[in-house]
Amino acid sequence: MFERFTPDARRIVTGAVEIATQFHHDALGPDHLLVALAGTGPNVATQAMIACGFDPGRAREDLARVVGSSGDDLNEEDAAALRSIGVDLDEVRRRTEASFGPGALERRRRWYGRRRGRVCGLPFMPEAKQALELALREAIRMDQRSIGPEHVLLGLLRLDATSAHLIRAQGIDPRRLRAEVERGLDHLRRRGA
Amino acid sequence: MDNAVDLASEATDADPAVGLRAVAALRKLLDRLEALQVDNARTLGWSWQAIADELHVSKQAVHKKHRERRPFRRGASA
Numbered sequence: 001m002f003e004r005f006t007p008d009a010r011r012i013v014t015g016a017v018e019i020a021t022q023f024h025h026d027a028l029g030p031d032h033l034l035v036a037l038a039g040t041g042p043n044v045a046t047q048a049m050i051a052c053g054f055d056p057g058r059a060r061e062d063l064a065r066v067v068g069s070s071g072d073d074l075n076e077e078d079a080a081a082l083r084s085i086g087v088d089l090d091e092v093r094r095r096t097e098a099s100f101g102p103g104a105l106e107r108r109r110r111w112y113g114r115r116r117g118r119v120c121g122l123p124f125m126p127e128a129k130q131a132l133e134l135a136l137r138e139a140i141r142m143d144q145r146s147i148g149p150e151h152v153l154l155g156l157l158r159l160d161a162t163s164a165h166l167i168r169a170q171g172i173d174p175r176r177l178r179a180e181v182e183r184g185l186d187h188l189r190r191r192g193a
Numbered sequence: 194m195d196n197a198v199d200l201a202s203e204a205t206d207a208d209p210a211v212g213l214r215a216v217a218a219l220r221k222l223l224d225r226l227e228a229l230q231v232d233n234a235r236t237l238g239w240s241w242q243a244i245a246d247e248l249h250v251s252k253q254a255v256h257k258k259h260r261e262r263r264p265f266r267r268g269a270s271a
Contacts, residue, residue, distance in 0.1 A: 074225065078218035085215045092222065096229060105225050 004136065006148045008043060012036045013132075017122050023064055027123040030131045030163035034156055035059050037149055044188060045153040048180035052172045059166045074105065127161045134158045142185070150181050157181075231259045 002010060015036030020028045038049055038056035049056075079089040096104045132147075135155030139147045156163045157178045167174050227248070234244050245252040 074218065074221055077214075078221055081211070081214040081218040082222065084211055085219070087219065087222070089222065092226075096226070100229060100233065104229055105222075 004139070004145070004147050006146045008040055008149050009135075009147050009152055012040060012149060012152055015039060016128075019060075019063070020122055027125045028128050029125045030127045030156055030159055030161045031063050031166050033128055033131060033152065034163040034166055035063050037152055037156070040149050043149045044181060044184035045149040048150075048153070048177055048184050051180050052177045054167065054170060054172060054177070058170060062166050062169050127159060131155045131159050131161070131163070150185060153181055154178065228259070231255065235259075 002013065005013070012033060013036070016028055016032035019035055020032045025032070035056065037045060038054065038059060040046060074089060082089045093105050132152065132155060135147050135151040138151040138154040138158075139145075142151075144151070157167075157174045164174050167177060231244055234247075241256045242252045245255040248255055
């Protein structure tokens with residue numbers, strides 16, 4: 001499905017895979033696409049994000065916190081508090097890891113079982129795929145042959161998924177971001193005409 | 194570690210701060226275990242209803258709480 005992607009748009013997908021791998025996430029989601037997109041070189045999508053005050057670094061941190069192993073993991077303080085009521089966190093951890101593997105208590109799994117739609121060896125969450133399909137639809141709607149970063153962003157904005165949470169977490173209304181992208185595209189079109 | 198020992202001995206004093214902290218930690222642990230078990234049950238093909246029955250909550254409650262972490266929908270094109 002990537003034949004119609006511009007090199008930049010392809011880089012979003014490979015970048016998203018890299019981020020997910022780096023964070024030890026077991027599937028690629030729309031939020032990985034968003035963070036990867038924010039890291040691409042100046043284009044209508046990233047310019048719109050900047051115009052709305054989107055902070056890529058913060059999104060990356062939020063992504064790690066939302067699905068990662070930091071944030072509200074059980075820490076040493078929790079272990080001490082649990083010990084005070086007779087719960088041995090180390091023992092709970094040992095038993096859950098025996099059944100579910102290392103880091104079972106820490107990791108918030110986001111992918112469960114079905115192993116289809118892999119990209120670069122990583123399962124592709126249906127929502128990530130949906131976002132890219134919506135990107136294609138956006139390109140068709142605009143009568144454009146190839147799918148660029150701006151279409152990917154519009155596709156992501158059409159989904160009420162984890163990617164939208166990352167945007168809203170920064171106090172940005174996805175509709176405003178959408179309007180910014182449309183405006184940027186409009187501007188380009190007018191200059192090209 | 195000394196800190197932990199102090200904390201554990203303080204608990205016998207029924208200090209609300211220590212007790213409440215324990216409750217908060219327990220809740221965190223509970224959330225983790227629940228997520229882990231629900232995920233595993235779903236992987237094994239359990240229905241939301243079956244999971245809800247075991248947890249003694251409504252299907253709606255368990256679905257609402259866990260579906261976001263598990264965005265996969267049965268029957269969705271993938």
